[in-house]
Amino acid sequence: MSNPIFIHEDQVKKLLNWDSTFDAVEAALESVYNKRAVQSPRTFTQSTTSKTLLLTMPGHLDNERFGALGCKLVTVAPDNINLEHPLPTINAQILLFEEATGILKAVVGGTEITKWRTAAASAVATKHLKPKEFQVLAILGAGVQGRIHAICFNHFYDFKEIRIWNHNVHKAETLVQELNQVYNCQKFKCCQSNEECVRGADVVVTATFAKSPIVQKEWLKDGVHINAVGAGLVHHSELSESIYQSSHVYIDHWAGAQTELAGLGKLGVEFKGEIGGVITGDLPPPPLDQVTVFQSLGMAAEDCAMARLIYDLFIQESNMN
Numbered sequence: 001m002s003n004p005i006f007i008h009e010d011q012v013k014k015l016l017n018w019d020s021t022f023d024a025v026e027a028a029l030e031s032v033y034n035k036r037a038v039q040s041p042r043t044f045t046q047s048t049t050s051k052t053l054l055l056t057m058p059g060h061l062d063n064e065r066f067g068a069l070g071c072k073l074v075t076v077a078p079d080n081i082n083l084e085h086p087l088p089t090i091n092a093q094i095l096l097f098e099e100a101t102g103i104l105k106a107v108v109g110g111t112e113i114t115k116w117r118t119a120a121a122s123a124v125a126t127k128h129l130k131p132k133e134f135q136v137l138a139i140l141g142a143g144v145q146g147r148i149h150a151i152c153f154n155h156f157y158d159f160k161e162i163r164i165w166n167h168n169v170h171k172a173e174t175l176v177q178e179l180n181q182v183y184n185c186q187k188f189k190c191c192q193s194n195e196e197c198v199r200g201a202d203v204v205v206t207a208t209f210a211k212s213p214i215v216q217k218e219w220l221k222d223g224v225h226i227n228a229v230g231a232g233l234v235h236h237s238e239l240s241e242s243i244y245q246s247s248h249v250y251i252d253h254w255a256g257a258q259t260e261l262a263g264l265g266k267l268g269v270e271f272k273g274e275i276g277g278v279i280t281g282d283l284p285p286p287p288l289d290q291v292t293v294f295q296s297l298g299m300a301a302e303d304c305a306m307a308r309l310i311y312d313l314f315i316q317e318s319n320m321n
């Protein structure tokens with residue numbers, strides 16, 4: 001019996017690319033809708049001696065290119081950012097198993113994968129819910145997800161302006177400066193307020209730990225698309241209730257929504273369906289002039305697809321050397 005291989009974060013980083021990530025995440029979302037993926041409900045274990053939360057996310061995906069049996073172990077430690085030498089808030093590993101034998105074949109660093117697949121899920125949802133060109137992107141939150149969404153959306157779209165707001169403005173200023181330098185442009189702009197950031201934007205991304213709404217309905221342009229990624233106390237704390245009540249809300253998976261978005265159900269919010277249904281064409285895309293929300297929870301199927309992608313690329317590269 002061979003030992004599992006370890007694919008570390010720095011190796012994962014070198015193998016990741018946006019186009020394959022998009023394909024893997026799109027396949028995962030479609031497979032969940034088509035019932036070609038199984039995702040047991042994720043578990044949440046709260047440490048009693050720290051703020052750290054441990055999630056387990058097991059899943060199986062039946063797909064020729066991205067199929068895998070795996071389990072992501074992911075921690076959320078909000079205080080990591082305040083350490084003398086800050087660490088990412090979210091850290092993950094993905095266990096990948098031989099499907100037939102159940103033997104562990106790889107442990108794949110999951111921190112970069114979590115970053116990339118979450119931004120790619122927003123890009124997939126945006127493409128299928130609003131198939132058009134955009135001028136202005138607004139990103140609320142200049143942490144890991146805010147940054148990777150800026151990079152991802154800049155890869156897939158030709159935005160004229162990418163605005164970034166953070167409740168601590170200095171952090172948004174630093175990110176904007178970095179991105180303008182990397183891409184040799186001036187399209188990244190720092191906003192002093194969340195309202196200034198959102199007003200007039202065509203696409204909005206919320207990626208914070210905000211416990212109360214940071215986006216109000218009256219700020220929204222007709223037809224805006226919102227990717228709500230972050231979670232405060234619950235996974236739907238970043239947008240005002242009236243946004244959820246008046247827009248076309250899509251989710252990544254029903255099973256997760258039934259538990260993790262139960263609060264929205266109590267407010268009378270009806271989900272239009274899973275993004276996977278729009279990808280397959282079973283659900284019609286919403287009218288372009290309506291406000292749409294992709295409420296992202298994150299899925300094990302995405303992590304399995306990504307771990308398989310990275311595993312295959314790693315083996316291919318090892319065979320060449």
Ligand SMILES: NC(=O)C1=CN([C@@H]2O[C@H](COP(=O)(O)OP(=O)(O)OC[C@H]3O[C@@H](n4cnc5c(N)ncnc54)[C@H](OP(=O)(O)O)[C@@H]3O)[C@@H](O)[C@H]2O)C=CC1
Binds near residue numbers: 114142171
């Ligand atoms: N849907 C999905 O699949 C996934 C969702 N997430 C969620 O995305 C969110 C961001 O994660 P990540 O970027 O990795 O975390 P980071 O810690 O890197 O960034 C968090 C950001 O939120 C800001 N923030 C913290 N508290 C508040 C507040 N009360 N109001 C407004 N902004 C606040 C922080 O600003 P500052 O540092 O200045 O305080 C920081 O910019 C989290 O809620 C996380 O759970 C993450 C991965 C996957």
Ligand SMILES: O=C(O)C1=NCCCC1
Binds near residue numbers: 055074090231298299
């Ligand atoms: O899907 C994920 O992975 C996560 N979602 C919510 C926060 C932690 C990681």
